[in-house]
Amino acid sequence: TATSAASSATASRSQQLLERNKQWIPGGMASVNRATSPAIAFAKASGAYMWDVDGKKYIDYHAGFAPYILGHSDPDVNAAVVAAMEQGLSNYGSGPTEQEGTLAELFLKCVPTMERVQFYNSGSEATAQSIRVARAFTGRDHVILMQGGYNGNQNVVAINLMDSVEALGGKPVVGGEYPKCPMTAGIPQAELDLLHPVEYNDLEAVEAMVKKYAIAALVMEPVLQNVGVIPPAPGYLEGLRQLADQYGFVLVFDEVKTGFRASLGGYQEVAGVTPDLSTFGKAMANGYPIAALAGKAELLELAVDPDPNRRVLVAGTYNAHPIPVTASLACLKKLSDPSLQLYAQLDQQTETLVSGMRDIFSRQGVEAQVVRQGSAHVAYFGSQAPTNWWELITSHDFAFDAKYRQALIERGIYHFPKPTKQGSVSAAHTSTDIANTLDVIDQVVQSLVE
Ligand code: PLP
Numbered sequence: 001t002a003t004s005a006a007s008s009a010t011a012s013r014s015q016q017l018l019e020r021n022k023q024w025i026p027g028g029m030a031s032v033n034r035a036t037s038p039a040i041a042f043a044k045a046s047g048a049y050m051w052d053v054d055g056k057k058y059i060d061y062h063a064g065f066a067p068y069i070l071g072h073s074d075p076d077v078n079a080a081v082v083a084a085m086e087q088g089l090s091n092y093g094s095g096p097t098e099q100e101g102t103l104a105e106l107f108l109k110c111v112p113t114m115e116r117v118q119f120y121n122s123g124s125e126a127t128a129q130s131i132r133v134a135r136a137f138t139g140r141d142h143v144i145l146m147q148g149g150y151n152g153n154q155n156v157v158a159i160n161l162m163d164s165v166e167a168l169g170g171k172p173v174v175g176g177e178y179p180k181c182p183m184t185a186g187i188p189q190a191e192l193d194l195l196h197p198v199e200y201n202d203l204e205a206v207e208a209m210v211k212k213y214a215i216a217a218l219v220m221e222p223v224l225q226n227v228g229v230i231p232p233a234p235g236y237l238e239g240l241r242q243l244a245d246q247y248g249f250v251l252v253f254d255e256v257k258t259g260f261r262a263s264l265g266g267y268q269e270v271a272g273v274t275p276d277l278s279t280f281g282k283a284m285a286n287g288y289p290i291a292a293l294a295g296k297a298e299l300l301e302l303a304v305d306p307d308p309n310r311r312v313l314v315a316g317t318y319n320a321h322p323i324p325v326t327a328s329l330a331c332l333k334k335l336s337d338p339s340l341q342l343y344a345q346l347d348q349q350t351e352t353l354v355s356g357m358r359d360i361f362s363r364q365g366v367e368a369q370v371v372r373q374g375s376a377h378v379a380y381f382g383s384q385a386p387t388n389w390w391e392l393i394t395s396h397d398f399a400f401d402a403k404y405r406q407a408l409i410e411r412g413i414y415h416f417p418k419p420t421k422q423g424s425v426s427a428a429h430t431s432t433d434i435a436n437t438l439d440v441i442d443q444v445v446q447s448l449v450e
Pocket of ligand 1: 065121122123124125127150151152153221226254255256257281282291
């Protein structure tokens with residue numbers, strides 16, 4: 001058919017590009033997390049759409065792993081960036097800049113639960129730094145993480161994001177510590193010994209770890225969003241806050257995905273639970289590389305503590321680089337503009353999409369649970385929406401999910417092809433885009449159940 005001819009041509013052009021890149025770049029691209037089979041290379045993106053190297057157009061729900069909350073190539077962000085470039089980046093690399101202060105002020109206005117903020121280049125950096133701060137503050141070394149969570153690529157967090165028990169290499173211990181599965185070779189055993197993965201939504205497991213080890217920090221996505229969308233059970237985040245206060249560890253919300261997406265004030269605003277530190281990235285600059293570590297003054301002021309034994313190093317050639325700072329300012333100005341009502345719009349569009357998906361799955365007799373948090377959403381194919389990693393891997397039909405995603409991509413709806421990766425609606429998605437998406441989902445589901 002014309003469609004399959006077009007898609008095989010797409011695969012081969014993208015595949016050629018991948019093979020070409022592999023001559024110089026191991027794996028042919030800058031992040032293994034972007035590798036898909038078949039590979040699709042994109043050439044252009046604007047608003048809700050992306051075009052691959054063959055010119056095939058897609059409605060995009062991947063959003064580059066979530067940053068593009070305003071849509072691709074937002075004209076206001078673009079204009080601000082061009083203006084900053086024309087200033088020659090001259091006010092940078094020596095002393096303070098006006099823009100970093102202005103961004104910090106606006107950031108903390110948007111996220112009023114936090115008292116101070118520092119800017120980094122990636123979510124991984126900001127989250128790794130949160131652990132350094134927590135260790136310096138508490139004088140303890142151990143860290144609790146969530147099974148199935150992702151907090152970046154650094155040694156201090158790079159464990160236990162996998163989608164099978166086999167990958168884990170052992171049975172989980174429910175109510176306690178999971179076996180540790182590093183995501184990379186090269187982490188010293190001494191560092192792994194300090195990391196303790198527990199099941200999400202399990203307060204008893206956290207308490208067990210706290211009684212066993214000198215815990216400096218608990219780092220977690222407040223909504224588990226690297227295995228879809230798994231929200232906290234009622235009382236769970238409050239319970240963590242209470243345990244942190246009781247045992248004196250630092251509660252870190254990794255809001256790299258939820259920040260400026262769950263709401264302007266992050267998921268901490270939605271939940272009404274304030275962590276000690278929280279990290280942001282992605283949506284804070286609509287795709288430009290900047291991240292933030294925000295938190296209590298007493299923690300972040302350790303950066304300039306007069307006591308060298310307590311002082312925490314904050315340094316980086318590109319920290320608060322004027323281009324991403326400018327992009328973030330433009331993005332946050334738009335997100336916080338009350339006349340635009342962007343969060344209400346995102347909620348409404350995403351709700352239309354997910355309720356349409358629920359109708360389709362139920363009409364076509366597919367057992368599916370569509371979960372939404374803000375503009376993030378996912379379809380779990382199983383009898384229940386998982387509340388933790390174990391439930392996810394034992395209930396979700398990963399094979400069906402993979403086929404569903406592949407069929408959507410072939411018909412021009414781009415979700416990342418890896419099962420459970422959540423979709424992100426942007427402010428550029430129109431009602432027509434959502435309606436067209438639902439039409440395609442309907443066709444795809446019908447073709448899969450036939
Ligand atoms: N934390 C979470 C929750 C993430 O989803 C990610 C990236 O996907 C990170 C941290 C790491 O951010 P970055 O990829 O910008 O280093």
